[in-house]
Amino acid sequence: QQGVIAKVARQFGLSRQALYRRLQKFEIDY
Structure with missing residues (x-):
């Protein structure tokens, strides 16, 4: 999931x- 956040x-x-x-x-839930 951290990879996804880094990509974004x-x-x-x-x-x-x-x-x-x-x-x-x-207030976006991840």
């Missing part, structure tokens, strides 16, 4: 930490 992070040009914060901001 690369697509959006975000670090994994930034992506986690964004997911928390929008």
